[in-house]
Amino acid sequence: MSQLELDRIRVAYPTPGGLLGVIDGLSLQLRRGEIGCLLGRSGCGKTTVLRAIAGFEPVRAGRIVLDGTVLASTDAVLPPERRRVGMMFQDYALFPHLDVAANVAFGLRRSPRDRRQTRVGELLELVGLTDKARAWPHELSGGQQQRVALARALAPEPALLLLDEPFSNLDIHTREHLAGELRGLLRAAGTTALLVTHDQAEAFAMADHVGVMHQGRILQWADAATLYRKPADRFVAGFIGRGGLVPAAALGLEGEGEVLLRPEHLRFAPDGPISARLLERTFRGPGSVCLLELAGGGHCEADLPLGVVAAAGDELRFQLLDEELPRF
Ligand SMILES: Nc1ncnc2c1ncn2[C@@H]1O[C@H](COP(=O)(O)OP(=O)(O)OP(=O)(O)O)[C@@H](O)[C@H]1O
Numbered sequence: 262m263s264q265l266e267l268d269r270i271r272v273a274y275p276t277p278g279g280l281l282g283v284i285d286g287l288s289l290q291l292r293r294g295e296i297g298c299l300l301g302r303s304g305c306g307k308t309t310v311l312r313a314i315a316g317f318e319p320v321r322a323g324r325i326v327l328d329g330t331v332l333a334s335t336d337a338v339l340p341p342e343r344r345r346v347g348m349m350f351q352d353y354a355l356f357p358h359l360d361v362a363a364n365v366a367f368g369l370r371r372s373p374r375d376r377r378q379t380r381v382g383e384l385l386e387l388v389g390l391t392d393k394a395r396a397w398p399h400e401l402s403g404g405q406q407q408r409v410a411l412a413r414a415l416a417p418e419p420a421l422l423l424l425d426e427p428f429s430n431l432d433i434h435t436r437e438h439l440a441g442e443l444r445g446l447l448r449a450a451g452t453t454a455l456l457v458t459h460d461q462a463e464a465f466a467m468a469d470h471v472g473v474m475h476q477g478r479i480l481q482w483a484d485a486a487t488l489y490r491k492p493a494d495r496f497v498a499g500f501i502g503r504g505g506l507v508p509a510a511a512l513g514l515e516g517e518g519e520v521l522l523r524p525e526h527l528r529f530a531p532d533g534p535i536s537a538r539l540l541e542r543t544f545r546g547p548g549s550v551c552l553l554e555l556a557g558g559g560h561c562e563a564d565l566p567l568g569v570v571a572a573a574g575d576e577l578r579f580q581l582l583d584e585e586l587p588r589f
Pocket residue numbers: 274275276281283301302303304305306307308309310459
């Protein structure tokens with residue numbers, strides 16, 4: 262049985278010009294302990310979905326069910342504080358005047374004192390900050406603050422944890438490191454979680470299922486490998502990973518229509534059958550990334566080994582390494 266189910270929800274904001282529909286019949290399911298991610302460009306409605314699950318926006322159609330309880334539908338609404346949903350925000354929102362232990366204990370105000378102390382101890386151990394219990398938030402690194410925020414969100418044992426762009430304030434190196442670390446901590450806690458981000462690397466590093474969102478809908482809900490190898494439509498094909506759609510005929514493939522060509526599908530080969538004009542070449546350490554115009558039509562990216570002498574305007578030849586490309 263799924264832990265979280267969103268069944269064709271619609272969410273709209275009242276505006277002076279009338280209702281602005283933002284989420285349009287969105288569905289997803291997460292099983293207990295799974296991590297899901299909504300991935301999409303700014304404004305596609307990711308945060309709105311989290312707000313609806315947390316209880317800050319009503320659903321205008323459909324329903325949200327957590328652990329068998331209807332949180333929201335058109336005729337039943339559970340207030341936010343009774344939903345057993347935790348939230349972790351972009352800026353961690355730690356209380357600067359409380360030390361680490363008191364921050365973590367914040368969500369346990371109604372628990373008996375000894376229970377509270379035990380739980381704080383367990384959580385600080387889980388996130389590896391036992392020795393920082395008496396530290397102030399400003400004395401911690403970004404990564405340590407994130408771990409305190411996670412411990413605080415997990416303290417009341419939410420049935421679901423929502424994470425809104427949890428790494429957006431960090432540099433790219435720290436992000437990748439922390440995405441792996443956060444995933445490990447959520448796994449260790451056995452928490453079901455739904456994350457939103459516009460960063461594919463983050464989504465892929467964290468989630469079991471990723472939903473590609475566009476204009477208030479999920480276009481595909483799948484694991485990262487499936488999104489990459491078998492995108493459901495043209496939008497997902499263009500959105501996930503590097504590559505682009507080119508006419509099948511330009512690669513010498515049979516049939517009409519376009520195929521999704523990624524850089525790893527092409528190999529530079531002086532006597533290869535595919536001819537292309539080099540438009541742009543960018544140095545990238547072990548090789549260079551090229552933008553090509555295929556002689557048969559369409560543009561694509563390819564990787565060129567460092568030793569290849571070629572400049573913009575040159576004709577190059579390539580070999581196709583995989584003929585089973587997704588078609589659109
Ligand atoms: N309170 C509001 N009133 C009216 N419109 C809103 C409100 N909040 C959000 N919107 C609109 O709803 C749409 C979706 O916003 P939302 O914040 O859910 O997107 P998002 O995908 O999370 O974007 P970002 O990645 O920039 O945070 C946007 O067009 C936004 O302008």
